[in-house]
Amino acid sequence: MTGATSPDRRRFLTAGAAVLGAAASAQLWRPATARAATAALPDGLFSLGVASGDPLPNGIVLWTRLAPDPLNGGGMPDTAVPVEWEIAEDERFRKIAGKGTAQALPAYGHSVHVDVRGLRAGREYWYRFRAGGQLSRTGRTRTAPSWTFSRGSLRVALASCQNWQHGYFTPYADMLAQDPDVVLFVGDYIYESTPASTGPRRHEGTGEPYTLVEYRNRYAQYHTDPDLAEMHAHAPFVVTFDDHEVDNDFAGEIPQDPGKQTHAAFVARLTAAYQAYYEHMPVRATAVPNGPHIQMYRSLEFGRLARLNVLDTRQFRSDQPTSQAGAQDPSLTMLGAAQKRWLLDSLHGSTARWNLVASQIMLAETDLLVGEGKLWYYDAWDGYQAERNALLEEFTSVRNPVVLSGDRHLTMISDLRKDYADPSSAVVGAEFVGTSISSNGDQDQAAFRAQWDPLRADNPHWKLIDAHRGYHLFDIDRDGIDAKVRVVDTVLRPRAAPSTLARLRVDAGKPGVHLA
Numbered sequence: 001m002t003g004a005t006s007p008d009r010r011r012f013l014t015a016g017a018a019v020l021g022a023a024a025s026a027q028l029w030r031p032a033t034a035r036a037a038t039a040a041l042p043d044g045l046f047s048l049g050v051a052s053g054d055p056l057p058n059g060i061v062l063w064t065r066l067a068p069d070p071l072n073g074g075g076m077p078d079t080a081v082p083v084e085w086e087i088a089e090d091e092r093f094r095k096i097a098g099k100g101t102a103q104a105l106p107a108y109g110h111s112v113h114v115d116v117r118g119l120r121a122g123r124e125y126w127y128r129f130r131a132g133g134q135l136s137r138t139g140r141t142r143t144a145p146s147w148t149f150s151r152g153s154l155r156v157a158l159a160s161c162q163n164w165q166h167g168y169f170t171p172y173a174d175m176l177a178q179d180p181d182v183v184l185f186v187g188d189y190i191y192e193s194t195p196a197s198t199g200p201r202r203h204e205g206t207g208e209p210y211t212l213v214e215y216r217n218r219y220a221q222y223h224t225d226p227d228l229a230e231m232h233a234h235a236p237f238v239v240t241f242d243d244h245e246v247d248n249d250f251a252g253e254i255p256q257d258p259g260k261q262t263h264a265a266f267v268a269r270l271t272a273a274y275q276a277y278y279e280h281m282p283v284r285a286t287a288v289p290n291g292p293h294i295q296m297y298r299s300l301e302f303g304r305l306a307r308l309n310v311l312d313t314r315q316f317r318s319d320q321p322t323s324q325a326g327a328q329d330p331s332l333t334m335l336g337a338a339q340k341r342w343l344l345d346s347l348h349g350s351t352a353r354w355n356l357v358a359s360q361i362m363l364a365e366t367d368l369l370v371g372e373g374k375l376w377y378y379d380a381w382d383g384y385q386a387e388r389n390a391l392l393e394e395f396t397s398v399r400n401p402v403v404l405s406g407d408r409h410l411t412m413i414s415d416l417r418k419d420y421a422d423p424s425s426a427v428v429g430a431e432f433v434g435t436s437i438s439s440n441g442d443q444d445q446a447a448f449r450a451q452w453d454p455l456r457a458d459n460p461h462w463k464l465i466d467a468h469r470g471y472h473l474f475d476i477d478r479d480g481i482d483a484k485v486r487v488v489d490t491v492l493r494p495r496a497a498p499s500t501l502a503r504l505r506v507d508a509g510k511p512g513v514h515l516a
């Protein structure tokens with residue numbers, strides 16, 4: 001489904017900004033009409049900061065969540081609280097582009113999602129919230145370029161896998177300095193793991209989250225990372241989830257350890273996890289969960305330059321195979337029939353120069369066996385090869401497909417080939433697996449090389465593999481994509497030195513990727 005046609009499903013979400021002309025500029029922001037009713041609210045309502053997401057040419061989602069006691073359920077009274085919002089064309093809020101009042105409801109953890117429309121394409125905006133006499137910080141965001149945009153460039157940052165306990169989210173400080181138009185986050189926004197004392201930071205709570213309150217506390221803790229909070233306040237995010245937002249390696253309604261819980265218990269966990277995910281992400285009302293279901297796959301347009309198809313590779317997949325033969329079972333699905341149809345329609349119906357696919361998990365093959373024979377990871381697309389290969393076959397008739405993935409906690413940049421069983425088969429696209437923000441911490445690079453370099457001959461489609469923490473940055477224009485692998489020297493301290501590890505290039509009309 002496209003973001004542009006999202007129906008608003010819940011009346012509490014304020015849709016459609018009141019668009020004001022320049023005449024309304026420079027007015028002082030008036031206090032909330034309901035101020036008396038909310039005057040007793042605790043201090044620190046905006047401890048989780050602000051965020052924006054899913055940019056359209058004329059709109060953006062603005063997010064905040066009122067949580068004066070973020071790690072202990074939020075600390076809000078059990079009542080609805082009106083939250084004023086405003087968005088302006090300038091940092092000083094002299095030229096107001098829209099404003100209104102949203103209701104922060106206890107049922108949604110006092111989160112606020114405002115789907116602002118009526119904005120101008122391809123430009124910066126500033127926004128802020130006010131509740132109970134308290135003012136949020138100011139956020140900055142950017143709308144998508146106009147429908148006709150084709151000659152300019154778009155800067156996209158690809159991030160994933162931010163384990164609080166493995167490190168500080170230092171790559172975001174560098175990402176902020178690079179000023180991307182949009183940040184694509186492809187999963188593992190939180191980790192559900194139990195608090196441990198072995199890393200530089202410790203998860204809140206006493207165990208894995210299962211209930212809504214427990215997931216809220218975990219998300220709240222992640223939002224307090226200062227570099228992540230700054231990044232959210234600086235650029236729009238486009239997010240999707242992978243497994244750790246719920247449970248390691250889950251598949252649909254099947255948990256990692258089916259023997260350790262009833263189906264009903266896992267459905268309750270999914271329901272809580274998706275609810276908390278929605279509450280903490282800058283996503284449209286289309287993503288309001290319906291019990292243990294959430295609609296995340298969608299596409300976003302960046303003019304005629306790029307269409308971004310965001311996948312959901314968790315909710316609709318078959319359970320992971322457990323053998324090499326199982327990985328080739330044609331009855332297994334990763335996307336499910338409806339999403340697969342949607343994706344193929346989107347790819348083939350696109351007039352965009354670049355057709356980007358955000359996949360949580362790696363599409364290209366990873367052969368883990370040195371020499372004769374193959375050994376695959378079953379949780380990634382390698383475990384669902386019939387569907388993967390069918391998709392790669394479709395790529396031969398798609399304009400400039402490029403896959404952006406995560407999960408692996410490594411940089412892995414590959415040519416996509418039609419058939420990995422045949423090393424001479426056609427190259428049909430490129431894939432960037434964007435390492436991790438902090439997961440796996442500061443890896444021993446020599447140990448990584450010793451383990452992975454011997455596999456390179458078995459995986460000739462790999463153009464670059466690396467184990468530093470960081471993210472990928474793409475400058476996309478009609479002729480090509482210039483990619484940088486941006487890394488940091490450490491995530492074990494709050495500040496780090498960033499650098500460019502490698503530059504790569506994808507040329508339009510020429511499938512594959514090469515070192516620049």
Ligand SMILES: [Fe+2]
Nearest residue numbers: 161188407439
């Ligand atoms: Fe991860």
